[in-house]
Amino acid sequence: MALPVFSLKTYQLQTLASLRRFLEKTVELNDADTAFYALTKRPFFQPPGLPGQPYVCLRVPTGGGKTILAAHSIAVAADAFLRCDNPTVLWLVPSDTIREQTLATLSDRAHPNRRALADRFGENVRVMTIQDALYAKRADYDGGAVVIVATIQAFRVEKTEGRKVYEANGELMDHFSGLANEQRAILETGPSGDPLPSLANVLRMRRPMVIVDEAHNARTDLSFDTLGRLSPSLIVEFTATPVTPEEHKPEKGIYASNVLHHVSAAELKAEEMIKLPVILRGRADPRDTISDAMAWLDELSATARAEENMTGEFVRPVMLVQAEPRSKDKPTLHADEVKKLLVEDFRVPEEHIVIATGDSKGLDGVDLFDRDCKVRFIITQQALKEGWDCSFAYVLCSVAEQKSARAVEQLLGRVLRLPGAKWKKQDDLNRAYAFATTTSFQNAANTLRDGLVNNGFERVEAQALVRAVAEPLHGLEPGGVAYVYEEAVPFELDFHAFEKNIHTLTGGRVEFDAEKQIIRARGALTDYDKTALLLALPDAAAGMVEALVHKSRGARLKSVGEEKEAIGFAVPRLAVQTAHGLQLFDRGHFLDIPWKLENDDPSHIMDFFVPPKQARDEAHVDVDQSGHVNVAFVTDLHEQLMLNLQERGWTKNALVNWLDRRLPFTARRDITRVSSTLFISKALDHITAQTGMAIEALARAKFRIVEALVKVIAKHRDGREIQAFQQALIPQGGLDFKTSAELELVFEESRYAYREPYKGRVDFKKHLFRVIGDLEASGEEHECAVYLERMPEVKAWVRNTSQQPNSFWLQTATDKFYPDFVALLKDGRHLVLEYKGKPYMTNDDSKEKRLVGELWADRSGGSCLFLMIEGKEFSRIDAAIRKPH
Numbered sequence: 025m026a027l028p029v030f031s032l033k034t035y036q037l038q039t040l041a042s043l044r045r046f047l048e049k050t051v052e053l054n055d056a057d058t059a060f061y062a063l064t065k066r067p068f069f070q071p072p073g074l075p076g077q078p079y080v081c082l083r084v085p086t087g088g089g090k091t092i093l094a095a096h097s098i099a100v101a102a103d104a105f106l107r108c109d110n111p112t113v114l115w116l117v118p119s120d121t122i123r124e125q126t127l128a129t130l131s132d133r134a135h136p137n138r139r140a141l142a143d144r145f146g147e148n149v150r151v152m153t154i155q156d157a158l159y160a161k162r163a164d165y166d167g168g169a170v171v172i173v174a175t176i177q178a179f180r181v182e183k184t185e186g187r188k189v190y191e192a193n194g195e196l197m198d199h200f201s202g203l204a205n206e207q208r209a210i211l212e213t214g215p216s217g218d219p220l221p222s223l224a225n226v227l228r229m230r231r232p233m234v235i236v237d238e239a240h241n242a243r244t245d246l247s248f249d250t251l252g253r254l255s256p257s258l259i260v261e262f263t264a265t266p267v268t269p270e271e272h273k274p275e276k277g278i279y280a281s282n283v284l285h286h287v288s289a290a291e292l293k294a295e296e297m298i299k300l301p302v303i304l305r306g307r308a309d310p311r312d313t314i315s316d317a318m319a320w321l322d323e324l325s326a327t328a329r330a331e332e333n334m335t336g337e338f339v340r341p342v343m344l345v346q347a348e349p350r351s352k353d354k355p356t357l358h359a360d361e362v363k364k365l366l367v368e369d370f371r372v373p374e375e376h377i378v379i380a381t382g383d384s385k386g387l388d389g390v391d392l393f394d395r396d397c398k399v400r401f402i403i404t405q406q407a408l409k410e411g412w413d414c415s416f417a418y419v420l421c422s423v424a425e426q427k428s429a430r431a432v433e434q435l436l437g438r439v440l441r442l443p444g445a446k447w448k449k450q451d452d453l454n455r456a457y458a459f460a461t462t463t464s465f466q467n468a469a470n471t472l473r474d475g476l477v478n479n480g481f482e483r484v485e486a487q488a489l490v491r492a493v494a495e496p497l498h499g500l501e502p503g504g505v506a507y508v509y510e511e512a513v514p515f516e517l518d519f520h521a522f523e524k525n526i527h528t529l530t531g532g533r534v535e536f537d538a539e540k541q542i543i544r545a546r547g548a549l550t551d552y553d554k555t556a557l558l559l560a561l562p563d564a565a566a567g568m569v570e571a572l573v574h575k576s577r578g579a580r581l582k583s584v585g586e587e588k589e590a591i592g593f594a595v596p597r598l599a600v601q602t603a604h605g606l607q608l609f610d611r612g613h614f615l616d617i618p619w620k621l622e623n624d625d626p627s628h629i630m631d632f633f634v635p636p637k638q639a640r641d642e643a644h645v646d647v648d649q650s651g652h653v654n655v656a657f658v659t660d661l662h663e664q665l666m667l668n669l670q671e672r673g674w675t676k677n678a679l680v681n682w683l684d685r686r687l688p689f690t691a692r693r694d695i696t697r698v699s700s701t702l703f704i705s706k707a708l709d710h711i712t713a714q715t716g717m718a719i720e721a722l723a724r725a726k727f728r729i730v731e732a733l734v735k736v737i738a739k740h741r742d743g744r745e746i747q748a749f750q751q752a753l754i755p756q757g758g759l760d761f762k763t764s765a766e767l768e769l770v771f772e773e774s775r776y777a778y779r780e781p782y783k784g785r786v787d788f789k790k791h792l793f794r795v796i797g798d799l800e801a802s803g804e805e806h807e808c809a810v811y812l813e814r815m816p817e818v819k820a821w822v823r824n825t826s827q828q829p830n831s832f833w834l835q836t837a838t839d840k841f842y843p844d845f846v847a848l849l850k851d852g853r854h855l856v857l858e859y860k861g862k863p864y865m866t867n868d869d870s871k872e873k874r875l876v877g878e879l880w881a882d883r884s885g886g887s888c889l890f891l892m893i894e895g896k897e898f899s900r901i902d903a904a905i906r907k908p909h
Contacts, residue, residue: 030136033445034829035291035777036093039082040100042285043260047105048731050078054658060282069272069280072245073252074259076657078105081261081281085480086437087298088287090262091126094235095137097260098169099144101233103686105658106257107727108665109145112230113171114254118238120175126237127151127173145169154178157223158188159195165230166668176236179224179250189223196221199229204667210255224254229668231257231661238263245277257661264480286779289481289489290797294777294830296447298440299418299456301489302476304469306462310357310423311369312547315533317343317421317459318370319548319577321400324418324457327450338395339443339453341418344435345403347381348424357423359384359403366401369531371552376400380412392416404435415441421459426471436475447774454774468492484781488794509545510537511572515564522560529556543568548577593792593820593848594768595832595856596888598880601760608767610835613759614752615745619694622702624740629707631739633732635715636725666724674723680704683730691734694741707733742838746872749837753875763884771822771846775830782823788813792822799823804896805844808859811898812847817905818855821847832856834880836872843877843890849905853887856880857901860894 032040042063049059056078060068071079082097084090094115102111115130117123129137130151141149148168152160157172164170179189192214200219203211211219211228219225234256251259266281292298305320307313324341332338345366348356357365359379366372375398378386391397392414402417417439426432439456448454462468469492476486513536523536530553533546549557549572557569598609607613683704684697692700708722711729722729752759771792778797782788784806788796790813800806812821825831826842833840845857858873870892877890893900 030139032092032096033089033295033297034827035287035295036089036096038827039084039093039285039287040096043080043082043097044100044104046080046284047078047101047258051105051658051731056080056657060284064284066269068282069269071248071279072274073248074256077256078258078657079261079282080259080284081263081266083264083266083281083283083286083480084262085264085287085289085292085298087441088264088292088480089297090237090264091129092136092140094237094260094262095130095140097235098141098171098233101258101260102144102169103688103727103730106231106233106665107662110148110166110168110170110668112165112227112232113169113235114227114232114256115171115173115235116176116237117173118175122237123153123173123175127153130171130173141169141171154189154223157226158193162198165199165226170230172232176247176250179254180246190220191222192220193222196223196226199226206664207667210664228255229664231255231665233257234259236261236263248279257665265478288777288779288781288797289476289485290781290795291777291779291828294775294828295445296442297445299442299454300440301491302436302439302456302458302472304458304460304472304490304492306460306468306492308462310461311365311531313423313459313461314345314362314365314370314421315550316548316577317345317419317457318372318550318552319573320457320459321419322551322554323577324452325551327452331448331450331453334449337444337446337448339448340392340395340397340400340416341453342392342399342414342416343401343419343421344417344438345401346420346422346424346426346432346435347403347405349405359405362403362423370550371529371556372401373398377403379403381405387412412438413441414438415443417441418453419457419459423461425462426460426468432471432475436472437479440479466492482781484783485795509572509576510542511545511568511575513541513543513565513568515562517562517565526557526560529553529560543572545572545576549573593854594765594770595846595854596763596765596884597767597769597832598834598876598883599762599764599767601762606762606764606766609759609761611745614748615694616748617694618696618699619741619744621695621699621737621740622706624703626703626706626710626736628739629710629732629736630714632735633711633729635717636721636728674719676705676708676719679719679723679726680708683726683733686726686730687733687737691737695737703737704733707736746837749872753879761879761883763880763888769830769832772830776822776825777828777830778823778825786810786813790818790820792820796823797825804861805859807896808857808893808898809845811901812845812857815901815905817849817851819848819850821845824856834873834876836869836876841873841876843873853889853905854884855889855891855901855905857890858892860892 046059046063049062050056053059053062056076057068057070059078060066060080071077082093084093098111098113102108115126117126126137129135130141132138133142138149145168150160150164150168150170152170152172154172154174160170190212200221203219207229208219211225212222214220232254234251234254236259261281263281266283267278269280271278272280289298289300293300305316307316321341321343328339328341345362347359347362350356350358359381363377363379366377367374378390378399378401380387380402381404387402390399392399393416420432420435420439422432436458439458442454458472460468460472469490472490473483473486476489477483481489517536520538526534526536530549533549533553534557535544535546536542537544554569554573558566561569599606600609600613680701684701687700708729711717711722717725773793776793776795776797778795780798782796782799782801784799784801786806788809799809809821809823812818822845824843824846827840831842832846833842835841843856843858845855845859847855847857849855856877858877860870874892877892881888881890889904891901891904
């Protein structure tokens with residue numbers, strides 16, 4: 025049976041691309057420090073005891089899929105850095121619970137995490153525990169990828185398991201036969217002076233890639249010492265909350281993470297991964313808080329049923345109730361008391377409630393995604409079971425006033441994941457909800473915002489993503505006890521006959537006023553209250569009950585306090601009129617696909633291929649204080665890994681096929697397999713003719729050849745695409761261009777993605793969205809934004825972020841071009857602006873951008889303007905806008 029297709033999101037692909045670029049740059053420069061600075065323009069913090077170690081962090085907020093990224097990173101490292109088919113991976117997790125979950129997903133052949141490994145290594149994957157690794161043979165490592173999942177504590181010698189890692193083990197003897205002197209020199213020895221047959225020594229020989237999940241938990245001196253003893257090849261951290269440069273204090277054993285790539289909350293939201301914003305309601309009395317939260321849970325449940333009727337997708341919203349700790353000194357609303365309150369005051373059936381605290385395991389064996397599951401309320405204190413992940417969790421209700429972000433951060437993360445990673449038709453199902461018991465509404469909002477920051481969100485994002493919903497003041501009773509909602513009784517009713525019964529059934533939340541002929545609700549009414557009213561009152565009261573319930577809950581939370589939505593606009597895009605209709609202009613319109621690569625000259629491969637011996641001679645070296653010459657980290661690593669290889673029996677056809685399979689998608693996206701194998705064969709012939717390398721030597725250099733092939737193919741492709749693009753844009757090119765609103769791009773706040781939020785001091789009133797993405801707080805580009813903001817002709821503008829799914833782009837010869845700013849003018853025209861700090865006329869890429877931008881404007885019939893300005897030529901914007909049209 026075919027497995028369902030699982031596709032990575034754009035931000036996930038970009039995260040992995042950043043890791044690939046860093047590793048390729050590290051190989052090129054033979055130095056991780058220099059490579060990191062070259063790509064980020066930030067200093068590299070070298071961890072203690074790991075000299076030369078490529079050690080980087082990928083920062084992904086809660087809900088961003090750190091585990092699937094970690095699984096895919098193994099193939100990236102094998103191809104871009106290790107240059108091997110049989111990497112050894114040590115996957116470190118923060119707890120035994122997470123270890124069991126990670127092992128389960130990596131061992132399940134149908135799970136996307138395992139399929140990420142299978143896509144690169146096929147069935148040649150072995151997933152192990154520490155216990156498995158203590159008995160694994162040499163053939164297990166030689167035959168393919170080995171992934172050992174463990175906690176870092178398992179490698180510390182004070183633990184029983186850790187001692188086994190470093191002790192002699194007869195089961196591992198076959199790893200240590202026939203060792204080269206270079207291998208023996210790096211191993212720990214026993215009393216006899218021979219290498220100790222330990223698992224730690226096996227790992228030292230194999231130079232494992234180390235993946236650290238929730239890396240902020242493993243950045244102590246002891247952790248670094250432990251990792252250093254295993255001689256890793258590289259370390260990649262995955263966390264939402266890395267140690268920042270401001271927190272870097274080596275003298276105190278605190279070391280900053282080298283954040284290579286940061287995924288923003290906006291990217292997760294735009295890719296439909298998380299529920300945002302978080303809607304906050306604060307009340308002073310915990311019973312009012314619970315009542316409000318229950319009522320909204322009922323409203324969401326009805327909304328979810330309507331969603332299923334429309335789309336067929338089943339969602340059953342669940343509420344997390346954060347109880348107070350037990351106390352010997354005073355009564356508290358601890359977990360058992362909260363359950364009692366739900367059952368006795370709100371008449372919730374016990375089967376709808378579970379308690380999940382350190383002592384109670386109510387969630388064990390419960391499948392909350394099961395349609396028949398009855399659980400609607402999960403009572404906890406500060407933490408749920410580690411790794412607990414249920415996207416049906418929508419409502420967080422805290423009965424205790426929270427003054428610390430730490431007290432709410434983990435539970436807040438539990439209500440952020442969006443079911444199915446897909447927007448719902450009903451917008452209420454795309455948001456998360458927090459109901460807080462608080463005497464200070466502002467403090468509650470700030471605590472929630474801090475909780476988002478602790479889940480990996482930027483503070484600027486958190487400010488915009490927590491929406492506080494205030495109650496109308498006229499609804500307050502004297503003393504601020506509850507909010508009052510009234511409905512007239514439209515028929516004769518014996519109030520006294522029903523009053524006591526109704527008051528008891530609803531816990532005092534509903535009462536009658538005989539004099540005014542009204543029914544009154546104090547606070548929000550739940551479905552249980554509604555059912556009690558309908559059962560107790562005559563049938564004629566149904567409409568009145570529905571109106572009172574709706575008034576007391578749903579309409580308020582949706583409308584009261586909601587900020588006015590920003591103005592939106594749509595931008596027409598450049599299209600081509602074809603026999604199949606109007607199509608968005610892209611590379612397919614000017615390139616013949618597939619490309620016959622075999623017709624291009626293979627001799628250029630020697631521009632990029634350096635034979636192994638020559639590469640060794642050219643390796644960067646360093647001299648330490650004793651005058652000893654050290655070979656750079658990467659060269660040393662590759663030579664050691666080569667000692668583990670025992671490859672025999674290569675043929676030219678086998679090598680050609682192997683090289684073809686290792687070409688990344690970006691290299692072969694427009695090439696058939698026949699074309700690529702023919703070109704590779706010719707390239708190998710040319711290498712042999714130039715260097716005299718036999719097939720076995722070529723096989724040993726196969727990863728170096730892959731790199732050279734990627735570069736020579738890119739060189740041929742660039743020349744081909746530039747020529748074809750220029751031909752397409754001239755009038756005789758044969759393409760019928762139109763700038764059309766039929767294929768417009770609609771800017772929407774929910775899909776506006778960026779890497780970093782703007783943190784400057786200028787208050788931009790005309791920017792389309794609350795948060796501005798990827799704009800520096802100063803500099804010439806910032807001045808350009810200020811200039812647009814102050815122009816009276818500009819109605820609204822947006823910082824157009826690069827390489828995001830819902831940003832405006834125009835096709836160039838080799839890539840998509842994302843202009844810096846898009847503005848809507850008050851006369852209805854659109855202005856697209858690309859800012860250049862330096863002259864652009866000598867830059868071929870800038871010439872292409874100008875050509876296609878001016879084509880887009882020209883074919884709009886005067887409704888669109890395009891400008892590429894350099895320096896501070898802001899007056900050109902005025903001239904272009906005010907020019908008669």
